[in-house]
Structures are given as structure tokens and as C-alpha cells.
Amino acid sequence: MLQAQNTVPVYLDPSKPLEVRVENALSLMTMEEKVALCHAQSKFSSKGVQRLGITEVWMSDGPHGVREEIQWDNWGNAKFTNDSCTAFPALTCLAATFNPELSLNYGKAIGEEARYRKKEVLLGPGVNIYRTPLNGRNFEYLGEDPYLSSKMVVPYIHGVQQNGVAACVKHFALNNQEQWRGNIDVELSDRALYEIYLPAFKAAVTEGKAWAIMGSYNKFRGQHCCHNDLLLNKILKTDWKFDGAVITDWGGAHNDKEAALNGLDIEMGTGTDGLTTSSQSSYDFYHLANPFLKALKNGEVSTDVLNDKARRVLRLIFRTNMNPARPWGSFVTPEHSKVANQVAKEGIVLLKNDQQILPLDVKAYKKILVVGENATRKMTLGGGSSELKAKYEISPLQGVKNTFGQQSEIKYAMGYASGGSAYGRELPSKLNADSLRNQAIRMAKEADLVLYFGGLNKNYLQDCEGGDRTQYDLPFDQNKLLAELAKVNKKVVVVLISGNAVAMPWINQVPAILQAWYPGSESGNAIASVLSGETNPSGKLPFSFGVKLNDYGANSFDKLCFPGDGTREVYKEDILVGYRWFDAKNIAPLFPFGYGLSYTTFQFGKATVDKTKYTKNDVVKLSFTLTNTGTTTGAEVAQVYIQDKVSSVMRPVKELKGFSKIKLGVGESRVVNMELPVSEWAFYDEAGKQWKVEPGQFIIHLGSSSRDIKQQIPVTIE
Numbered sequence: 001m002l003q004a005q006n007t008v009p010v011y012l013d014p015s016k017p018l019e020v021r022v023e024n025a026l027s028l029m030t031m032e033e034k035v036a037l038c039h040a041q042s043k044f045s046s047k048g049v050q051r052l053g054i055t056e057v058w059m060s061d062g063p064h065g066v067r068e069e070i071q072w073d074n075w076g077n078a079k080f081t082n083d084s085c086t087a088f089p090a091l092t093c094l095a096a097t098f099n100p101e102l103s104l105n106y107g108k109a110i111g112e113e114a115r116y117r118k119k120e121v122l123l124g125p126g127v128n129i130y131r132t133p134l135n136g137r138n139f140e141y142l143g144e145d146p147y148l149s150s151k152m153v154v155p156y157i158h159g160v161q162q163n164g165v166a167a168c169v170k171h172f173a174l175n176n177q178e179q180w181r182g183n184i185d186v187e188l189s190d191r192a193l194y195e196i197y198l199p200a201f202k203a204a205v206t207e208g209k210a211w212a213i214m215g216s217y218n219k220f221r222g223q224h225c226c227h228n229d230l231l232l233n234k235i236l237k238t239d240w241k242f243d244g245a246v247i248t249d250w251g252g253a254h255n256d257k258e259a260a261l262n263g264l265d266i267e268m269g270t271g272t273d274g275l276t277t278s279s280q281s282s283y284d285f286y287h288l289a290n291p292f293l294k295a296l297k298n299g300e301v302s303t304d305v306l307n308d309k310a311r312r313v314l315r316l317i318f319r320t321n322m323n324p325a326r327p328w329g330s331f332v333t334p335e336h337s338k339v340a341n342q343v344a345k346e347g348i349v350l351l352k353n354d355q356q357i358l359p360l361d362v363k364a365y366k367k368i369l370v371v372g373e374n375a376t377r378k379m380t381l382g383g384g385s386s387e388l389k390a391k392y393e394i395s396p397l398q399g400v401k402n403t404f405g406q407q408s409e410i411k412y413a414m415g416y417a418s419g420g421s422a423y424g425r426e427l428p429s430k431l432n433a434d435s436l437r438n439q440a441i442r443m444a445k446e447a448d449l450v451l452y453f454g455g456l457n458k459n460y461l462q463d464c465e466g467g468d469r470t471q472y473d474l475p476f477d478q479n480k481l482l483a484e485l486a487k488v489n490k491k492v493v494v495v496l497i498s499g500n501a502v503a504m505p506w507i508n509q510v511p512a513i514l515q516a517w518y519p520g521s522e523s524g525n526a527i528a529s530v531l532s533g534e535t536n537p538s539g540k541l542p543f544s545f546g547v548k549l550n551d552y553g554a555n556s557f558d559k560l561c562f563p564g565d566g567t568r569e570v571y572k573e574d575i576l577v578g579y580r581w582f583d584a585k586n587i588a589p590l591f592p593f594g595y596g597l598s599y600t601t602f603q604f605g606k607a608t609v610d611k612t613k614y615t616k617n618d619v620v621k622l623s624f625t626l627t628n629t630g631t632t633t634g635a636e637v638a639q640v641y642i643q644d645k646v647s648s649v650m651r652p653v654k655e656l657k658g659f660s661k662i663k664l665g666v667g668e669s670r671v672v673n674m675e676l677p678v679s680e681w682a683f684y685d686e687a688g689k690q691w692k693v694e695p696g697q698f699i700i701h702l703g704s705s706s707r708d709i710k711q712q713i714p715v716t717i718e
């Protein structure tokens with residue numbers, strides 16, 4: 001018979017402090033129950049403690065929408081009919097907005113969807129640095145610059161976690177390519193580690209207060225990153241004081257002892273021999289299941305280690321599902337579509353616009369030909385674990401028809417074909433490439449304007465998990481097609497759908513180029529809005545576009561530098577990643593970091609600083625007036641790069657240390673104030689193992705891209 005209880009146990013009382021609840025729950029649990037918290041019970045969930053009413057942890061990819069439901073024990077979809085989500089733009093697009101406020105809205109909206117779908121953990125965002133344009137997963141990350149990715153990741157996390165859903169920042173760390181991702185052992189200097197590859201993770205933990213983090217598949221200094229003593233125990237948990245849970249990437253744990261001792265808390269996705277046994281749950285064979293229990297029981301591993309893991313998982317549960325105050329969430333709402341639409345529109349980058357062919361003067365074009373498979377292909381499919389079952393996806397062709405179809409005749413030619421499958425494999429196309437190309441060229445001769453939608457497509461080796469791109473050129477003979485189209489029609493507007501830079505040998509033959517990323521559900525609407533001028537583009541490149549592949553640092557050395565020899569990889573370009581490399585080596589990029597055109601023009605007034613001499617604890621107050629001098633409302637991203645004139649160590653020519661996006665009406669001026677903490681200008685001193693600002697002269701470069709510097713303001717640090 002049930003006894004009426006008049007007191008709620010402490011761990012169930014949300015008015016009690018988190019740590020008090022955690023300690024109380026811990027004191028009531030058996031060793032077996034604690035171990036059960038530390039590993040999967042299904043593909044995407046781990047156990048709670050049923051006896052105590054402590055709930056399970058359910059996780060979902062991430063990072064662009066809430067993934068469809070997956071079966072309990074295999075990767076097949078669960079055939080639900082109520083799991084079609086809002087597809088938000090890929091993270092490269094979010095980064096290109098240079099707008100942290102939009103990142104907060106994005107996080108909030110995706111968090112609401114995750115909450116509605118009863119997820120405790122959203123597996124994202126990803127902040128691995130763009131080191132080479134061949135990395136198959138660059139589209140899931142926030143670009144090449146540690147400052148930009150730090151500023152963009154923090155609000156995303158805040159937005160997600162407002163919903164009582166944990167963000168799980170990934171992939172910690174140095175997972176900068178897909179090839180050999182499961183075993184490549186990355187070697188790099190401490191400076192490159194601390195200055196380039198760790199800052200966004202650090203910001204996610206110390207400012208974003210992320211409740212979870214995902215270890216990466218690769219190795220670093222000899223240990224797999226999912227159980228890496230230096231990364232997890234020292235840097236993450238000791239130096240950064242991370243109090244949340246470290247989750248493996250799926251199948252990222254390899255070793256009983258390291259899994260127990262080196263900072264891992266929840267093991268997911270391991271393919272153990274247990275999978276072939278039917279007598280017991282295969283999950284009992286995980287490194288952090290029976291082998292861990294055995295090591296605890298025979299004293300090889302101390303119970304402190306177990307208690308630390310259990311505490312972290314309990315915090316995760318109390319912060320999420322067992323926080324009764326968390327909101328209810330919502331799913332595929334008009335508000336979420338609006339967020340997806342805004343991010344897509346603000347992230348699209350106008351790369352080239354000769355004779356102001358854009359925005360399109362629609363009256364001038366009676367016959368518009370749309371060319372390219374990406375005009376119709378579903379881009380929310382493919383790409384690997386970030387693939388989405390979207391409630392809807394407006395294709396570029398549909399967007400063009402909706403926007404221009406009243407006034408102009410719209411025809412479509414596929415132009416090239418990449419094969420049928422969207423996911424995992426690239427199938428040979430059944431369609432004949434020559435006849436597709438010839439048809440497009442024939443039709444282009446008749447058209448007043450050609451809108452070309454190409455790029456990559458999330459097929460295997462074309463912006464997809466599990467493999468890197470094999471070439472810098474566009475695939476499927478698109479270079480040839482574009483060159484031939486440009487010969488027969490002078491008005492070819494190129495819209496690239498991709499998450500990576502590509503070579504553009506046809507650049508001088510076409511008047512306009514837009515970089516549209518993977519824009520998600522609102523793709524066609526957002527692109528057409530920019531083409532028509534309803535939206536004035538304001539996106540800026542979050543990574544450098546090189547003319548050719550070996551213009552990138554990582555690709556300019558031997559194979560050991562990229563992609564490695566199969567076992568080791570040495571980051572020989574060191575801290576000179578992205579524009580830092582282009583600057584140091586004096587290589588002209590095709591399009592520089594931070595670059596993006598507008599339909600209007602801006603003028604930077606003379607910039608001033610509040611003092612001329614500062615100490616390393618000061619904040620420099622920079623101010624200037626920005627004016628919209630053109631004929632349409634628009635937004636500019638003012639960018640501040642810092643240069644250390646004289647230093648005892650090699651320093652990049654300049655580094656992004658501030659940006660601000662300012663929207664201005666026609667003729668409008670605004671005083672822009674930017675605060676630049678001098679402490680952020682430090683370098684990592686390898687000998688002293690600390691951040692250091694050396695006294696001397698620094699130059700503040702103020703501009704509208706990393707290569708369009710409008711003013712240089714010298715300041716002295718004492």
C-alpha cells in the first residue's frame with residue numbers, strides 16, 4: 001500500500017540549489033545505478049535511475065535542426081510521422097551573418113524544437129576551425145577565425161539552454177577533417193592549440209556555460225580525444241572549470257582504462273563485441289559499463305572517479321528534464337520559419353556584382369533561364385548526421401518562380417547531374433552529362449538572363465560527413481558548363497550553394513556571384529529576396545576563399561600536414577590559419593575573410609580612441625561615424641583587426657578582435673562605439689604557459705573586410 005509522504009526528497013525539490021540536489025541523489029544511489037548513468041541504453045539515449053524517478057537522457061542531432069527519430073538499436077529511421085522539423089541554415093551561414101543577436105534567436109528556436117521533441121541534449125553547435133576547404137564538415141562549423149566563432153557560439157548556446165535543453169558543443173577538439181577521423185593523431189604547437197583551435201570551445205564553456213561537450217573522434221598527442229587526459233581532465237575540467245558532462249562522439253571510446261580515467265562521462269555509440277551477443281544488452285559491454293563496474297569493484301578505479309561522472313550526469317538531468325520550470329517548447333512554428341528566413345537572408349554573401357546587375361531589374365528580363373541541379377535538389381538531405389527531415393524546403397527554383405514568375409517566363413535546365421542519392425554515396429547519374437549541358441547551353445542562348453544554381457551538394461565527398469572533398473574545383477564538370485554558358489549569355493548570375501570555398505576559373509566571365517550556403521527550409525525564399533533586392537545582402541565571409549587549393553596554409557605543405565600519413569598529421573602552418581596565412585605569405589585571396597558586398601555604400605568617418613596609452617587591463621574605446629551613402633537601406637559589418645607591431649614571437653599580421661553590424665537607412669549616420677579589451681590581444685606564451693600582452697605599439701585596423709582596411713589607429717600598451 002502506498003504511504004502518503006509529506007516531504008519531498010531533497011533531490012526532487014527544485015527550490016533547493018543544484019549541488020544540494022545532486023549530492024542528495026548521489027547519496028541514495030548504488031554503484032550499479034551510477035555506472036548506468038555513464039553509457040548509452042540505445043542509439044540516442046542513456047539511462048536515469050528509475051527507482052528514484054531520475055529520468056533518462058535523450059539526445060538528438062544537431063546542429064541545424066532536430067533530426068528525425070532514429071530506431072532504438074540501429075541507424076534506421078523510426079518512421080515517425082510527427083518529426084519533420086524546421087531546417088535552419090547551416091552554421092557557416094549563421095557565421096556569415098556576423099550577427100550574434102541572430103545566433104541567439106537561432107539557438108532559442110532550435111532549442112524550442114528540441115524541447116518540444118523531448119530532447120535533453122542537442123548535439124551541436126560545432127566549432128571546429130576551418131583549416132582547409134577540403135574538410136567535408138566545414139558547413140557545420142563557424143568558419144576560420146577563433147574570435148568570430150567564439151562570439152557566434154555563445155549566444156547560440158544561451159538560446160538553446162533557455163529551453164532547459166543542453167547544448168553539446170562539438171567536436172572537442174581538432175577534428176578538422178573527415179579522412180581518418182577515427183584515428184589520426186594531430187600534432188600541433190601549444191600556440192596553435194590555444195590561439196586558434198581552443199578559443200571557441202573555451203568561450204562555449206566559460207561564457208556560454210554549455211552543459212555538455214562532445215569529444216572528437218581523432219587523437220591528440222597519442223590519446224583519443226574522447227578520453228584525453230590533457231584536453232578533458234586538465235584543460236576542460238580543471239582550467240575552464242567545466243561542470244557539465246563530456247559525451248563521446250558515437251563510437252569514439254576505445255579503451256577501458258582511458259574511458260574510466262581520462263575525463264569521459266557518457267559513452268555513446270560504441271560498437272562492441274557485445275553487439276553479437278543476444279543474451280544481454282550490448283550496451284553492458286561498453287567501456288563505461290561492465291568493464292568500468294568491474295574496475296570499480298576490484299579497486300582499480302577509485303569511486304571518486306565514478307562519483308564525479310555521476311554528479312555531472314545528474315547535473316545534466318536536473319538542468320534539463322528535471323527542471324520543472326523549463327518551458328514546453330514548440331515545433332515548426334511560423335516564428336521558427338521567420339528565424340530561419342532571417343538568418344538565411346543575412347548570411348548570404350554577395351561576392352561580385354558588375355554593373356549592378358543585382359538586384360535584378362525584372363522588367364529587363366522577359367525570359368529567365370534557371371540552370372543547375374542545386375536549383376531543385378533538397379539540401380536538407382545528405383551531409384551525414386546533420387541531415388534533416390524538413391517539414392518543408394523551398395527550392396531556389398520555387399523561390400525564383402514565386403518572386404519573378406508573374407513578370408517573366410521562367411524555364412529550367414538541369415545542366416549537370418550528380419547522381420541520385422543524397423546521403424552517403426554518390427551514384428553515377430543515369431542522365432547523360434553532355435546532353436544536359438548541351439540542352440542548357442541551347443536554352444541559355446534564348447534567355448535574357450541565366451540564374452545558375454550550383455556548388456556542392458552534401459553527397460559523399462561534396463560537403464558530407466565521413467569523407468573530405470577530393471578537389472577544390474566544382475564537381476560534375478560545372479566549370480566547363482559555366483564557361484560555356486558565359487560564352488553564349490553575358491548575363492549569368494551564379495548562386496553557389498555550398499559550405500566550402502571553391503575554385504572559380506570562370507569568375508571573370510560572369511557579372512555576379514552570390515554565396516548562399518545551405519539555407520535550410522527557407523532557401524528559395526531567402527535567395528530570391530536577395531536577388532530581387534527586397535533584402536540588401538549583408539553577409540560577410542567567415543573564411544577566406546583562395547584562388548587555388550595550395551594557397552591555404554594546410555594545403556601548401558606535404559601530405560603529413562594534410563591529410564596526414566594515415567596515423568599522424570602535423571599542423572605545419574601552425575597559428576597561420578585562414579587569413580593569417582594569406583596575410584603572412586602575401587597571397588592575394590580570391591575573396592578575403594570578412595568580405596561581402598552590399599547594394600548600398602558606406603562611409604567610415606574618422607575613428608578615434610579614448611586614450612593613446614593603455615595598460616593590459618584596459619579596454620580601448622573606439623568610436624567612429626558610419627554613414628549609408630548609397631540609395632538603399634543596408635547593413636555593414638565594421639571589423640577591427642589588431643596588429644602587434646613589435647613582438648618577441650612571430651605574430652599574425654592582424655587578427656580579428658572586434659566587429660559590429662550596423663543597419664542604416666539611406667543617408668543615415670550613426671556613431672559606432674566599440675570596446676576592445678587589451679587582454680584579448682595577447683598571445684599564448686609557450687614557455688611561461690600563459691597568455692601575454694607585451695608592451696609596445698599596436699595598430700588598430702578598422703575596415704569592412706580583412707583586406708579592405710579603411711583606417712589604422714596606433715596605440716601604445718605600457
Ligand code: BGC
Pocket residue numbers: 061062123170249250385
Ligand atoms: C557525428 C556527430 C553526431 C553523432 C550522432 C557522429 O558520427 O560525428 O557529430 O552528433 O554521430 O549522430
